[in-house]
Amino acid sequence: MLTVQHLTSGYGSAKILNGVNLDLGSKEVVAILGRNGVGKTTLLKTVMGIVATQSGTTELKGQNITKLPTHDIAKAGIGYVPQGRGIFDKLSVKENLRMGLRSRPDGSDEIPEYIYEKFPILLERSGQLAGTLSGGQKQQLAISRALCGDPKLLLLDEPSEGIQPNIVQEIGSFVRELVERRDISVLIVEQNLELIGLAADRFEIMVKGELVHRGLTSELNNEEMLKEYLSV
Amino acid sequence: MTVTIPLLSLRNVSRSFGTFKAVTDVSEDFGPEELNCIIGPNGAGKSTLLNMICGTLAVSSGSIHFGDESIGGMSGDKIARLGIARKFQVPSVFPSLSVVENFHVSASNALSANELDEILSTVNLSVDRDTTASELPHGKKQWLEIGMALSMQPKVLLLDEPTAGLSVDETRATSEFLRTLRGKVTVVVIEHDMAFVRDLKAHTMVLHHGKVIASGSFEDIENNDLVRDVYLGRR
Amino acid sequence: MEALIPFSLNALTLISILLMVSMGMAIIFGLMNVINLAHGEFITIGAFTLVVVQGLGGNFWLALIAAPIVGYIIGLALEKALIARIYENPLHAILVTWGLSLILQQVIQLIFGASPQSITGPFPGSIDILGVAYPAYRLFLIAFALATFAATILVFKKTKFGLDLRASIQSSEMASVMGVNPDKINARAFASGAALAALAGVLLAPLTAVTAYMGINYLARSFFVVLVGGAGSISGVAAGSGLIGSLETALSYEIPTTVAQALVLALAIVILRFRPQGILPA
């Protein structure tokens, strides 16, 4: 699904990614772990074309998307939910979802029904300004909006941030459900081990812009490993 | 140095943005006897706290004192002139000025040639003295900014993630340097890098969701279950 | 009471003129944050479209349709050639658009000559409103400006383009994440602003002398309408036009017009000092 090779990128003189290699299979959910500031978010942004790639390649289903502009990467089939969710606060909930439709390959103008079924609150608040939603509702909206584009790959950046535990669980099981039912792969940057345990198949640990350790989700209770890479 | 440095003390300091409480009820004393660290996950309110100390943000409630002086509502430039210097998270230097010129701007009084040389050698930038700041590599920019803070001859040095983007060697050099300041300057460091904080053996305060959840020596903090949960995302 | 009718109609006329000349500015400056000092020349281009259309035997109504199209095309071409390179740097925008303004003025003057152009407007007579005769064309102008304003709001609220634009303005990064090409949106938004200004030019032509320099008269005022009304919202233009238009009309009954205009500008600076977001912020 997604193949990233020797990817480097950064801002100005500061290099953040120092050669990232990553393979993501079809219907696979991979979590990226690591301390703050090691480059996890930059990885997602680089894949998405928001941060320019300095060297290396990114391929989606065999298509080289390294040099594509962001909007074409979106159209190629990647949905992105950024840290902080990137909701258009001054647009209504429905308008936010309609924006999500822009990258659909089939050009459909209908918001998929399963989204409203899953998150009825979005239908209820359809005409309301998205800025007035609670944190959890915004996260639901952000994921739904990304799904409106019918992506093959979903990038999630810290979806649990600032959200109540019960909704974190809900999101975790929803991600699983998506993978099973809608044939989607997910790359997720997360610090919440509970969510990772619920949603991911395996994890990769990032240190100073490189992926240094990988493992199955079941290995996540290895205290020694956690201590080494994730501090305290 | 014989100058006595008054205590920087925070009492019930809070700050909210609209309904969001970024910092709640923080009380803490920072003195020069030991290095001080503030740790906590992203969004815990660390930078907000620093912003309030140096006057970039007003406190919503509570008080901040530097010695006898209440600095809670003071303007940034006044606070700076009391000797409270700050190094930003992203290296914040003047890119179009040379290294030396950066020091001249930041110095509170005109620097003599000796003082200038001293600072240059302290931050290892002697060879780069006439280099334009924008052309310095990332690590040297961090040092430049620390040097700028020093050139203010500060009594308090606030450092926001001084090791972000530094190599392992540079990080070690930074902690060595900071340890030399103990007793001379009140140092408050925001950090993520636990190895670095451990290295500093600093008095550590942990912020989470704007509240102090632990405070004490680094060993205490390291063995605090609550802190570990917060850092590993267990609830 | 009877004196109030012409006064309000005069105020409404000025408000409508300001509304028309400022709507394009509200998009280009208010929403896209581009300081466009060539805005006045888009107005001029509209008026000269009327000159050309009438020169070729067409009438006012044909020009009313043609001008926004001409404005759109010229706007689109200029955006692609110049404006797209200066979004990041306001100083560059100022220099480039001022240069553009000087060139457009001279080119128009070289083509058409310096003398005022003769044009024919519709509705030469006047109409009785509650016993007061008022020029029919001015009434048409008021109605047309309000209709254009409503239509612009509708386009922004209801169309795909409007949605894309509103989204891009909030975060062009997130809009592109959604699959929207920001370059395309910018180009179309700039061109729409130019089209609205050109439309204003046609409407102004029957009221004023049509010369290559006519647009410059409206530049500063449209900036202030947008700033005072609140940059970032289309509805702010109505507030800005309303305030500046009625104030200027009211003052002009009491003190010389020149002084009234200066006072209103000075007031606008004061408003900006205390309400930097304008009276109706986004």
Next chain:
Amino acid sequence: MSKSNVTRRQTLATLGKGAALAGVATLGMPAIVRAQSGPIKLGFLSGLTGLETILGETQLNCFKLAVSQINAASGIAGRQIEFIVEDDQTTTKGAIDKARKLINQDQVDATIGLIASLTHVAARSVTTPAKKLLMYTTYYEGDVCERYFFSTGQIPNQQIDPSVEWLTANEGKSTYIIGSDYVWPRKSADAIKAAMEAKGGKVLDAEFFPFGTSDFGPALDRVKSANPDFVWCMCAGNDLITFLKQFNSFGLGKQLFSQGLDDVFSQAEPELTNGAISDQSYFMGIESEENAKFKAAYRDMFGPKPINAIGEATYNAVYLYKAAVEKAGSTETEAVIDALGQVEFDAPQGKVSFASNNVARSNSILARANNGDWDVIKDFGQVDPVVPGCSL
């Protein structure tokens, strides 16, 4: 559109040719003559761009017509005329800068032209101290009394006084003045007030607007409330067009008088000017042999375009200057000025000559615009100019 396009190019072309043409002609003359006396240099200074563009082009054309006729007829006392055209952009700064250039750099023998009063005031501040001849060719407020300044246009006692006499007798005793904000409208308003009061009439109010005013609505509203018998407009150039457009649409039903209206305006905007009254020293409709020849020559050179009083007065000024140089036998300024008071010219409007106050004796014709042409209401004939207390 294409029409004015051609015109513009023609203008630029002829503009460029002026000096060259004269140069060629000079070379053609016997060497001895040229050595004794080079060409006579005239400066033409006026508003070719900016506010007064609509009038400046006609004025320049008439100047060129006179020069080319004179040059073709072996020049002034056998000397060809060379000329330099400068545009003052209807600004004080432009007029001063260009007048300086003409006098100091080009060293012209005399300067002819100018439209807006602010430019003659500015140009005079250069020419008079330099003791150089300046000939102004536009009707104006007429309060200058200087040896080095001559005027071939009307002044108030030739234009305003006769008009007021007829207007108060036929249109009514009250008027409302709207004008551009500068010397001519403001000073003329004083003359109008005096004239109206002398006839038992009244100026209800006078309002002055900055150049480039785009909305006269509130002013017209006040005119309506004041309810004058007729409206007196002294807006300049492009602003006069703006005013006419709005005045007509308001349908006040008031007679419009504007001594700034002439054939150039009426033919450019026949509908806007219809029914308005003006007083000028020259209209194209004047029936005389001189005028027929003048119009034909103008058409041959510039095509079928309107001529106005400012243009005709410019034409006259060149010929009067020629006569004076020939009489003085020299281009020396003092001698020419002395001679100017003693010469006359068979102008298209009739015989013109200067009175002792350096203003031309000229016609005063009151007429009403009728689909681009002017129907004479009353011809006051030639009126002697009166500048109180001025005898030079």
Next chain:
Amino acid sequence: MTTTILNTTPGQITRKQKLGPASIIAIGIILALLILPAFVQGYTLTSYRDVLLFALFALSLDLFWGKTGILSFGHATFFGLGAYGMAIMSIHFSIDPAIVSLVGLLAGVGMAALVALIVGYFILYGGVRGAYFTIVTLALTLIANHVAVGWPSVTGGDSGLIGVPPFSILGWSFADPISSYYLALIVLGACLLSSMWVMSGRLGLILTAIQDDEIKVQTLGYKTPLLLLMTFAASAAMAALAGGLYAAGNGFVAPDMIALLLSTEVIIWVAVGGSGTLVGAVIGTAIVWWLQQKISSINASAWPIVIGTFFILLVLVFPKGPAAFVLDKVKKLRRDKEDDR
């Protein structure tokens, strides 16, 4: 605080380095201008005098725009205030001829500084920077122009005031071309050298630092709005000085000395010379003036097109100004040479 900033030199070395080539160029130019009257005279010399005064005006803009990075689109306001101050004082008031020029000049300079302080206080302390500052100053020029046109009893309205006496002080008159030329040269030279000297010191560094990061400068303990305001006022005063001398030199004022076009022309003069170099403003003015003479004598309407095209090229081809563009090339050549050694 401001005084310490002005007085302290940040290490002798720095100022010397900073002053180096620019001051040599500046002194060279002044020396060349000193002997210029030996080669030209009369009317031409008065033209050169006007160029010197416009150069002073450009210098004043560069002092603010070039050093703070904030573009004022309203500098003609201050030039105009200086000119009108001089004209109004000498025409409307019967002041002793011995001091009337001085009073007029002081009135103009004072008014300009006052207006700059008031407006500057409003907008600089209000946090208005960048593009908004530019638009507000643009409006300032329009207001000033409206006042100049709409208050004819004082300003002469659209026609302006004619009959300003030549500059004279205590019986010394600068009426003839040569003495008025030298007056302009002395004022320009003094302003140029002193502003270069001041700006090579700490104030110049701090202003550059404000351009880079104003918040950071505040956290270092400087009152940045005050520093900007003082620079703005000094710049306005210098513009008024140029305007006052211009009015006296030419004998009149008119609304186009306080108009938008002049505001934009001065931007070009500075931009051509390369903003921020100070001496560049003087060179730029001379180059543009010379070009304008050449081009507008070919075709009057060609000049605005040339300016317009130049503005666009300025941004797209040499954003630091053509002079800096050339200087950078030279520097690079020199550096390459040094590298070879």
